[in-house]
Amino acid sequence: MKPNKLKNNNGTYLYRDEGFNTFSIQLNFLASPDNRSAAILDVLSIYLLQCNQIYKTDDDISLRSRELYDMSINFTTKWNGKQKLFSLVADLISMDVIHDDYSKEAFEFIRDILEKPNFENEKMLEVSKRKLLSYIDLNLADYDQYAETLYTQTVLPVENMKYDYSVDKKYLEELVNSITLEDIKSEYENLIGNFINGLVLGNINEEQFNEFVKCINLTPTKCELDYSMDVKTSEGNIEIEKDCEQSYIFITYDFTELTNAELRILEWMLNSSIGLCYHTLREKYGLVYGAYANILFHQKKLYIYGETNISKKEKFIEAVDEIIKDLNNREIVEKYMAQAKEEIANDEYSLSESKKRLFRIINNRILQVYGNQDRDIVNKEIEDMKPEELMNKTKVLTKKNIFMVRSKSNE
Amino acid sequence: MNRFKKIILNNGIPLYLCVDPTMKKVFVSYNLKYGSSGKWFVFNNNGIDYHVITGYAHYLEHLLGEHSKFGDMYRNFDKRFQSANAYTAMNETSYHFNGKDNIEKSLEELIVAIDTPVFNQKDVDATRHAIEEEAASYVDNTSYNLYGLLERNLYNGFELLDKTLSPIGNRETTKQITIDGLYDCYNAFYSNNKKYIIIGGNVDEKRIVDFLNNIYSKITPHNSNLILPEQDFDSIRSKSEIINGDLDIPKVGLGMKFKKNNSVSLRELYYVLYLIRNNLLESNELRDLEKKGVYDVVDFSYITLVNDYIDYCFGFVSKEKDTLISSILDLLSKRNISEKDYELAKKGLIATELRSMENKYNHLKNFPHSISLTEDYSECDFYQSIDYNRFMKIVSSLDFSNYTVGEVKKLKR
Structure with missing residues (x-):
């Protein structure tokens, strides 16, 4: 992917590919990051699709999206270091594929959903709040989700990252139920004035793209994105006993600093289908079905996760230690690095074949992991990287703690 | 729009x-018309009766790929x-791969690995x-x-799923799987008449067909004398059952099954049921139930094919x-779908198909799920061919009385 393939019109980028049957739109806004605001944003993201000045009910919104070839439209929130991004995401069937130019109606629908909210419908606010509580409840009903949420909040608490919903349901209910129409209105007014940028990707021609930009008429604010994070990792191991079949183990390590290029190589070494997690934990010792490592770039943490029977806990911990040692074994690092370089180079070739992946990469380049660093520079660094450069970083990995949601069965 | 060309290879195996x-x-x-369903637990091969437990099909899938004569086949593909x-x-x-180079080498390894198993007791234990x-x-x-x-619970004549409720079984059933049982299942079900190949990409037809015929000419054809017993697909095991789960708010499920008949093909029935399902999920009436607090969230909605039946499961x-x-039974059985709603639902279905085809590799990967219904690459033309009158005629023939209700909630122990 070459950056010059991106066309920019007033802060919104176009990446055109006629190989797709659809195109996707993402509009990003900066929201305020405080704790209560996180809950307000979640309610707002549901409420905006419940009623509107133009579309009185969610039935009207649903009907309109069905008329527009089942256009999907959603709002999401995502943390970006110290800031929170609020995004509109829409997916549309390409007008050129179905030979029906419904672009005007489709773009006006998106604009109306975004810009014509109705903040006077108490009933829909209540429905939105109940839906949010149900979604959270549903997400946490399964132990793997529960374990991951609790791990993030207990071991890796980024200040104000998310309201503390898994630990105290009563707190969550009170927090969500206290939200008023005035709250979501003021949150909306704050973020709608903070348009950061947009991305349109897929089978849409330039004329239609320009029509879209004109229709939504948003001007980006001059705002610096802040990727830094303050993480206060808890000390000591944590075990939480639950009535579950499997045990969910997270082993956390600190590292000092990684470049984007080192991050990509390390991720490949750990997580590819022949990576160290799969090889050591499943293939060599048969401890897990699936396992992965997650590198939290801005938090300077790495954790390895696996689900296993509680009787295999000690063996699992030993095997993870072995993985970390292997990251400092010159022979292993050389072998994996060579594979990783070729795979990453090959990966570039296949980008245009999956929109979801492409969307993520372009988005990351503009917004997230890569920050302001050009992707071509990162790739050059990957190409030039020597094993000892990576080993200098991985030899200072220090085990921070072991977090576990474990079954009650006897060891 | 892409199309499949169906080519029968020299040994009778179809290539799409x-x-x-x-x-x-x-x-x-490389695909096989054999899976986890309990309809394959009881069989006769070469005059011998077999009765196996759940999990064999899945266990074989692991073994044949990970312990082939080339070692772990997937590792070679990765390289x-x-x-x-x-x-x-x-x-x-289904065993599948995609890549840019060395396709023929991997294709040969794939076929040889699946058609000439070498796994031993050590491999079975490791898996x-x-x-x-x-x-x-x-x-x-x-x-x-x-x-x-x-x-x-939708089937009483045989165990579509056993008591573990999982097509792969649980820890205990996995322990009971034996190497003899695995080879018995392999010999019965991995026969040439159950296999087919799918290939998509910028390939030369003649070259790939010649290549496949050449590979198969070096492999002894695998034929079995499989006989499956007559099974009762009609009766229902239980109208209602509650199981334990650690949930604050219970999950409630409704399962239904619909049988094809002489005037409706399975493909038409699937299409009509798919459309009714989508129409229900988008309906104002269903949203009203949500607003009234009758339910909080739709957890899942699946449509599954079981022989001549199509199952509907909502959670x-x-x-x-x-x-x-x-309320759901009432909404479904009223089935008063207007022509406008029908056209909208059809439009949505075509959009779904276009989205699915966008990721060609994924679309091809999922093709085995629908091969019992259609051998076409895309269903768009088929959808367009069914008008409102035909749709309503099929709708009016549906029987909504074959159902079961399930619930997962905290039970006192």
Whole structure:
């Protein structure tokens, strides 16, 4: 992917590919990051699709999206270091594929959903709040989700990252139920004035793209994105006993600093289908079905996760230690690095074949992991990287703690 | 629009070939019309009766790929920068890969690995650990268990799913799987008449067909004398069952089954049911139930093929089981879909198909799921061919009385 393939019109980028049957739109806004605001944003993201000045009910919104070839439209929130991004995401069937130019109606629908909210419908606010509580409840009903949420909040608490919903349901209910129409209105007014940028990707021609930009008429604010994070990792191991079949183990390590290029190589070494997690934990010792490592770039943490029977806990911990040692074994690092370089180079070739992946990469380049660093520079660094450069970083990995949601069965 | 060309190879195995010059990689899958369903637990092969437990199809899928005569076949594919995997579904097993280079080498290895098994007791034991963990990972999944309960209780003549409610079984059933049983299942079900190949990409038809015929000429054809017993697909095991799950708000499921008849093909029936399902999920009436608090969230909605039946399974988060079930049955059986709603639902279905085809590799990977219904690459033309009158005629013939209700909630121990 070459950056010059991106066309920019007033802060919104176009990446055109006629190989797709659809195109996707993402509009990003900066929201305020405080704790209560996180809950307000979640309610707002549901409420905006419940009623509107133009579309009185969610039935009207649903009907309109069905008329527009089942256009999907959603709002999401995502943390970006110290800031929170609020995004509109829409997916549309390409007008050129179905030979029906419904672009005007489709773009006006998106604009109306975004810009014509109705903040006077108490009933829909209540429905939105109940839906949010149900979604959270549903997400946490399964132990793997529960374990991951609790791990993030207990071991890796980024200040104000998310309201503390898994630990105290009563707190969550009170927090969500206290939200008023005035709250979501003021949150909306704050973020709608903070348009950061947009991305349109897929089978849409330039004329239609320009029509879209004109229709939504948003001007980006001059705002610096802040990727830094303050993480206060808890000390000591944590075990939480639950009535579950499997045990969910997270082993956390600190590292000092990684470049984007080192991050990509390390991720490949750990997580590819022949990576160290799969090889050591499943293939060599048969401890897990699936396992992965997650590198939290801005938090300077790495954790390895696996689900296993509680009787295999000690063996699992030993095997993870072995993985970390292997990251400092010159022979292993050389072998994996060579594979990783070729795979990453090959990966570039296949980008245009999956929109979801492409969307993520372009988005990351503009917004997230890569920050302001050009992707071509990162790739050059990957190409030039020597094993000892990576080993200098991985030899200072220090085990921070072991977090576990474990079954009650006897060891 | 892409099309499949169906080519019968010299040994009788069909090849579904989709030549697409726009694809930068080549997709290959080697597939079998045999999967996890309990309809294959009882069989006779070469005059001998067999009765196996759940999990054999899935165990074989692991063994044949990971312990082949080339070692772990997937590792070899990885080294060639090909993405490879396999899956076992209720009705099919599929081994697949895609990549840019060395396709013929991997294709040959794939066929030889699947057609000439070499796994021994050590390999069976080594595989057991990973499968035990995989099986255990589903035990606490309440949606998975509810869906399994509905499917199990829809059939009484045989165990579509056994008591574990999982097509791969649990830790205990995995321990009981034997090497003899694995070879018995392999010999019975991995026969040439159950196999087919799918290839998509910028390939030369003659070259690939010649290549496949050449590979197969070096492999002894695998034929079996499989006889499956007559099974009763009509009766229902249980109208209602509650199982334990650690949930604050219960999950409630409704499972239904619909049989094809002489005037409606399975493909038409599937289409009509798919459309009714989508129409229900988008309906104002269903949203009204949500607003009234009859349910909180739709957890899942699946449509599954079981021989001449099509199963409907819905899951909800709900404290109001009785009101919910009677309302859903009422909404479905009223089936007053207007022509406008029909056209909208059809439009949505075509959009869904276009979205699915966008990721060509994924579309090809999923093709085995629908091969019992259609051998076409795309269903768009078929959807367009069914008008409102035909749709309503099929709708009016549907019988909504074959159903079961399931619930997952905290039970006192």
